[in-house]
Amino acid sequence: MTDHALAAELATEAGRLLLAVRDELGFADARTLKDTGDLRAHEYLMAELARRCPDDAVLSEEGRASVAGKRSAGSSAAPTANTALADRLAAPRVWIVDPLDGTREFSEEGRLDWAVHVALWTGDRLAAGAVALPGRGVTLHTTPTGAAVLPTGPAASGWTAETAGTGGSAPVEAEELAVPEPADPGRLRIAVSRSRPPAFLAELAERVPVELDLVPIGSAGAKISAVLLGEVDGYVHAGGQYEWDSAAPAAVALAAGAHASRVDGSPLVYNRADPRLPDILVCHPGWASTLLTGIRELSDTMPR
Numbered sequence: 001m002t003d004h005a006l007a008a009e010l011a012t013e014a015g016r017l018l019l020a021v022r023d024e025l026g027f028a029d030a031r032t033l034k035d036t037g038d039l040r041a042h043e044y045l046m047a048e049l050a051r052r053c054p055d056d057a058v059l060s061e062e063g064r065a066s067v068a069g070k071r072s073a074g075s076s077a078a079p080t081a082n083t084a085l086a087d088r089l090a091a092p093r094v095w096i097v098d099p100l101d102g103t104r105e106f107s108e109e110g111r112l113d114w115a116v117h118v119a120l121w122t123g124d125r126l127a128a129g130a131v132a133l134p135g136r137g138v139t140l141h142t143t144p145t146g147a148a149v150l151p152t153g154p155a156a157s158g159w160t161a162e163t164a165g166t167g168g169s170a171p172v173e174a175e176e177l178a179v180p181e182p183a184d185p186g187r188l189r190i191a192v193s194r195s196r197p198p199a200f201l202a203e204l205a206e207r208v209p210v211e212l213d214l215v216p217i218g219s220a221g222a223k224i225s226a227v228l229l230g231e232v233d234g235y236v237h238a239g240g241q242y243e244w245d246s247a248a249p250a251a252v253a254l255a256a257g258a259h260a261s262r263v264d265g266s267p268l269v270y271n272r273a274d275p276r277l278p279d280i281l282v283c284h285p286g287w288a289s290t291l292l293t294g295i296r297e298l299s300d301t302m303p304r
């Protein structure tokens with residue numbers, strides 16, 4: 001099985017577990033639902049990666065020392081820890097996973113904007129990535145030819161008993177994903193955080209020669225997927241985020257021909273000692289310079 005197929009399988013299966021957690025616990029106690037979802041998906045991904053890629057390092061949001069006291073419903077176990085820092089920094093292959101991105105939206109009944117992220121960093125690049133959108137029944141992922149795909153057809157909602165573990169080919173027909181041109185070149189729809197939209201975007205809207213419509217969506221993975229699916233034209237975030245929030249969706253976005261960078265235009269770099277990666281811009285490449293120039297002019301007021 002290729003790294004791409006493995007990433008897609010693990011993200012999809014973790015997503016199924018998360019749907020089962022929603023069914024099991026319901027929405028009455030949001031805190032328990034969020035913690036249980038975070039930890040069940042984390043434990044599944046850690047166990048599968050340890051079994052199937054025992055020599056690889058892993059960086060998961062929920063494997064940090066700072067979440068060691070967190071417990072899921074019905075379990076007394078602490079989360080499985082990430083690869084030790086020195087070993088991770090020296091590792092040629094590092095899986096960077098967010099077991100549940102958009103935790104808040106996961107805990108809100110009816111919302112589909114949450115995701116599972118599985119990415120592979122190989123020292124200087126994102127070598128593979130998958131973003132499962134379990135509520136929508138799809139997983140966007142990279143392929144060995146350097147493309148990005150969205151599986152389609154009857155089995156698109158996941159891997160079946162027949163297709164899992166049968167040598168790495170995609171389980172269903174796959175539609176190649178190519179970041180679409182904005183539908184209306186005079187008006188860009190920009191996805192932003194529901195809870196922490198960057199304040200500078202209002203000012204950016206005054207400076208760029210197009211109208212900006214801000215579209216609040218939860219989860220970095222769901223927002224970047226929305227760009228690739230043509231539901232919005234870009235994603236701008238600043239003020240705080242971590243490597244696991246963007247690694248997998250950035251891998252898919254780059255493979256789909258999108259621009260994905262820091263908001264100063266520099267490349268997204270992963271597997272650093274400090275996993276903070278506070279800002280990101282994803283859009284069609286044709287709009288990158290307009291947005292980057294507008295953001296650069298605001299740089300005095302940008303959050304650091």
Ligand SMILES: Nc1ncnc2c1ncn2[C@@H]1O[C@H](COP(=O)(O)O)[C@@H](OP(=O)(O)O)[C@H]1O
Pocket residue numbers: 061098100101102103104192193194195196217218219220238239240241242245
């Ligand atoms: N200012 C900030 N500081 C730290 N993390 C942030 C952040 N803004 C967004 N994030 C993280 O980025 C992800 C997407 O956020 P949002 O939906 O607000 O756009 C969320 O991940 P998790 O849900 O995995 O915690 C959220 O915690």
Ligand SMILES: [Mg+2]
Pocket residue numbers: 061098100101102244245
């Ligand atoms: Mg996240």
